[in-house]
Amino acid sequence: MKCQKCGTLIADETDAYKHGDQSLCEDCYLDIVATPKTCDPWAVYTAKSLTKEKPVLTPIQEKILSLVEEKPGTAEEICAELGITESEFRLNFTPLRHMELARACKVDNRVCYTLFNR
Template sequence: MLCTKCNNEIPEGEQCLHRNQLLCEDCYLERLEPPRTCDVAAVHSAKLSRKMAGQEGTDGLTELQKSIYDYIKAEGPVTAEQIMNKLSLTKLQLERNFAILRHCELAHGFRENGKILIKLWGEDTLGKMNIAD
């Protein structure tokens, strides 16, 4: 059988029923608990955990999270679509990994001229470090 949302094949016995839709496990979890970038408790927890582990910058990130960070650093500010295209990511993959960068205060989104862009934490919109941050 196929997932109603992503159309991927679901192995027999692994389908999840949610609001009369048959979903794969990934789509089911996304519906129940979507990634949240603006989560005060997650930011506090990530910062405290990283401090206790002696992590700075991209220490402790996955290779994918580092790739997203490096792309933003090199090309930013960028759109989510640019990141997804460059790194061949789905929207959900980007959202999950960007949430980690946001919680670690390494990158964040902002609105400019009605467009949502992503930049590194502490950089102004021209990509230069903002001394006031």
């Protein structure tokens, strides 16, 4: 049996996870059901209390932060500039939002990403 999302071979049928009408491997199933939410008050509280001084960021998070500091942009523009997928962007943007370092806002019916304090 193969994962219907990524094509990985699933050795035993009991190791497959059902989501809707798809049979998925564990990784793809977790990507779908455990996606971090940017609007999560408990995550914001926790992130702010753990990063009171200088937050520790991944290299991609640092690049996103420096890019939106220079010029706010859409997810598509940021992804193109950094050479990452939109999924990678969202996964790395969420902690920046929780730490109140970056945020999203509407500009002319487009969702743009910028620094939190702008």
